[in-house]
Amino acid sequence: MATNRSAGGGGLGTRLLGTRLLDYLESKKNLAGSACGIVGLGLTLTGVAGTYWPVVVAGLYGAGALIAPPRRPAPPEPEGPTEQLNGVREQFGRLREYVAEVELPAPAEGRLAELMELYGALLEPGWVADVLATDPESVHALSRAIELDVPECVDTYNRTRWWTRLTPGGESPERHLERQLSLLHEEAERVTADLREAEARRQQTHTTYLEERGQRS
Known part of the structure; x- marks a missing residue:
């Protein structure tokens, strides 16, 4: 019985983690960070980033994610x-x-x-x-x-x-x-x-x- 509960709890935790990951992938922060990361890849292809291109890409992604506006909570539904x-x-x-x-x-x-x-x-x-x-x-x-x-x-x-x-x-x-x-x-x-x-x-x-x-x- 304990094994079943652990398995069930693990499955629930995995689903919650997957939901949170999906929410982040669709968030403005990820979209803005990805756009800046693409710019970093462009700099890498042109040779501007040099051997530090991973740091440049990661830094631009982080900067984009930071400047992106936070997700606004949905307004409460009016009472019927x-x-x-x-x-x-x-x-x-x-x-x-x-x-x-x-x-x-x-x-x-x-x-x-x-x-x-x-x-x-x-x-x-x-x-x-x-x-x-x-x-x-x-x-x-x-x-x-x-x-x-x-x-x-x-x-x-x-x-x-x-x-x-x-x-x-x-x-x-x-x-x-x-x-x-x-x-x-x-x-x-x-x-x-x-x-x-x-x-x-x-x-x-x-x-x-x-x-x-x-x-x-």
Whole structure:
């Protein structure tokens, strides 16, 4: 068994070495070095290099390889709609864990629960999420709200409430929190309305197509 593993490991190492060698042979460094090496061979044939021609050829090859621009790494492939939405779902999962640990006044807590329910319905895997994934602006709006806005609302409320206990007076932090959550809920409703409108347009387009097809036949 050990012999088989060694043989397998040796074969893998050989393949990796061959791949690296092939990559280098196709690299700009090797091409530039080879071009300079050919110049060295030309000097050798004309007698310029003399008896030191191997040193001249090797030196010109090395110089060409050094001055050649390095290989640029391939740019990362942009995330597709599915990957982006999966990222938002992960953010939403972390947000759920965060808000479960905080205590909020009853009105704000109810508003936050409604907001979280709406986010969850939009992100639930299925045809609704598939429609959402086709609208990058809506995905961005949800991602921003889930990752930044909601945690900021809760965090600033807790901090402001602590200071208010020391120095009472001024506008209630609870009122600010309720207003912030209401604005975020309105934004989520606009996202929902936009998606619903897109589906309505799709339905109308199909109706028009069927009507026109019926008239042609």
